[in-house]
Amino acid sequence: MSLSVQDVSVRFGGVHALSGVSFDVATGSTVGVIGPNGAGKTTLFDVITGLRKPNGGSVRIGPDDVTAAGAVKRSRAGLARTFQRPQVFGRLTVLENVLTALEWHGGGGGLAADLLALPTRRRRERARRDLALEALARCGIAELAALYAAELPIGRRRLVELARAIVDAPSVLLLDEPTSGLDAAQAALFAEVLAGVEATVLLVEHDVSFVMDTCDRIVVLDLGRVIAEGEPAEVRDDPAVRAAYLG
Numbered sequence: 001m002s003l004s005v006q007d008v009s010v011r012f013g014g015v016h017a018l019s020g021v022s023f024d025v026a027t028g029s030t031v032g033v034i035g036p037n038g039a040g041k042t043t044l045f046d047v048i049t050g051l052r053k054p055n056g057g058s059v060r061i062g063p064d065d066v067t068a069a070g071a072v073k074r075s076r077a078g079l080a081r082t083f084q085r086p087q088v089f090g091r092l093t094v095l096e097n098v099l100t101a102l103e104w105h106g107g108g109g110g111l112a113a114d115l116l117a118l119p120t121r122r123r124r125e126r127a128r129r130d131l132a133l134e135a136l137a138r139c140g141i142a143e144l145a146a147l148y149a150a151e152l153p154i155g156r157r158r159l160v161e162l163a164r165a166i167v168d169a170p171s172v173l174l175l176d177e178p179t180s181g182l183d184a185a186q187a188a189l190f191a192e193v194l195a196g197v198e199a200t201v202l203l204v205e206h207d208v209s210f211v212m213d214t215c216d217r218i219v220v221l222d223l224g225r226v227i228a229e230g231e232p233a234e235v236r237d238d239p240a241v242r243a244a245y246l247g
């Protein structure tokens, strides 16, 4: 499913945090949003996740206009996200963390089945567990399934969060500063795992070289406007981008 941002504007009093921002993320592609401090990256992310209503413009997931939709509706439309500081449940195991993302599917059969542990429920439980284990395997952390998430270093916690985000096969995955707090080796491992993710991906990131290496296309924001968009090499050689970064 594609993600489309059309003419989005956000004002904070007199500050134009975003002005007429438009771009598309084609189905299955990975797009990175970069820009200097204050460019509007966080505000854009908040608009796409539904934390902030824009003053104008729209956000679409495939054919669905989700501009006015809350987080639950967006998630039903196939949107999943990760956070700048990985949000994992420290007192749950890695496997349990991923299972929580499938809770809303329910065990099947309702309360009576819960009480009686009917075969359908057991079958569904097994299916959910298999899905969770498969997501862990795709993130290269299957061997950590039984560990408590609190015991893990940040690079691993981020992979647990990624597994939770992809377990329900989202059509659009949003990553908020995925390399934040990671060292070079952890970031490289994350990039490797991300390359195997099938969803349409939009990531907002400070680390320009990570974005250059992992994204098919890059959107550059400066002072709330898109100043460049294109493939990594085009963007890298763009004089406006150099000027924005060099100030």
Ligand SMILES: Nc1ncnc2c1ncn2[C@@H]1O[C@H](COP(=O)(O)OP(=O)(O)OP(=O)(O)O)[C@@H](O)[C@H]1O
Pocket: 012, 015, 016, 017, 035, 036, 037, 038, 039, 040, 041, 042, 043, 044
């Ligand atoms: N809640 C707010 N109230 C007032 N102004 C805000 C608010 N949030 C953001 N801004 C302003 O909007 C502009 C864009 O900020 P935003 O945080 O989206 O940029 P950013 O690219 O994420 O920056 P950074 O890289 O520093 O995180 C900035 O001028 C910022 O000061």
